[in-house]
Structure formats: C-alpha cells, structure tokens
Amino acid sequence: MRDILGEKMKFSLVFIMAGLLSGGLQAADIEAGKKRAGVCAGCHGQDGISIVPTFPNLKGQKAAYTEKQLLDFKNKKRIDPMMISQAKSLSDEDIKNLAAYYESLGEKK
Ligand code: HEC
Numbered sequence: 490m491r492d493i494l495g496e497k498m499k500f501s502l503v504f505i506m507a508g509l510l511s512g513g514l515q516a517a518d519i520e521a522g523k524k525r526a527g528v529c530a531g532c533h534g535q536d537g538i539s540i541v542p543t544f545p546n547l548k549g550q551k552a553a554y555t556e557k558q559l560l561d562f563k564n565k566k567r568i569d570p571m572m573i574s575q576a577k578s579l580s581d582e583d584i585k586n587l588a589a590y591y592e593s594l595g596e597k598k
Contacts, residue, residue: 518586521583536594537591548591554588559576
C-alpha cells in the first residue's frame, strides 16, 4: 500500500512540475480572453451559452480542450468554415487566453 501511494505521489509531483514548466512561462490572461471573446459572443453567446442548436456552448469547457479545438481549426485539422475563418486571426496567445476565459466561466448550465 505505502509503495503504491509513494508511486502515485511521485507521479503527481512530476505532473505538477510539468504543468508549472509549460504553463509557468506564459500564464493565460483571463481578462484578455474576455475582451477577445467579444466576436465569439455573436455565435457562442454572451456568457458562452449559445442560443443556436448547432453552435456549441463554450462555458465551463476544459481549457486544454478548447485550446486544442482552436488550434485544430487554425491548422485546418478540424474543418468548419465558420470556425476556420475565426481561428485564422487568433494568435497562440489569444487562443490560450480565450480557453482560460471560457473555463473560468464555471460549470456548464
Ligand atoms: C459565425 C459563428 C461563429 C463565430 C463568430 C465563432 N464561432 Fe466557434 N463555432 C461555431 C460553430 C458553428 C461551431 C461548431 C463547428 C462544428 O460543427 O464542428 C463552433 C465551434 C467552436 C469550438 C469547438 C467547440 C467544441 O465543443 O468542440 C470552439 C472552441 C469555438 N467554436 C470557439 C470560438 C471562439 C473562441 C470564437 C471567437 C474567436 C468563435 N468560436 C467564434 C460558430 C462560430
């Protein structure tokens, strides 16, 4: 038992350190994300809850997932004409900030 716990602890520490190293260099700026999200609100809703059935809600989505989707649209790995045209003008920094902003809105409703 103790050994298993020890391994888990070590694993968590490595994980936390990796997170600090990758995220610590440039922390996401939620306020900047909020400002940048003005254009997104037209389709995804003011608070990240869309009123159009085919437009996804973004509120409370995990930042890592949102970031990946935006990068995929930008790199045309995920194809949607509306989102490709949105994502092409986003910098990597904008994407990080937007992802953090939508996550910060909390639980999906
Ligand atoms: C013209 C309408 C429109 C605008 C403006 C728009 N989106 Fe979208 N967005 C969509 C649609 C439609 C989809 C669903 C695409 C699909 O079906 O694959 C989508 C999908 C997404 C997804 C994937 C969500 C998921 O659950 O997989 C993210 C993330 C996203 N948009 C973020 C943004 C951000 C950030 C902005 C502002 C920079 C933005 N969108 C602006 C219409 C829009």
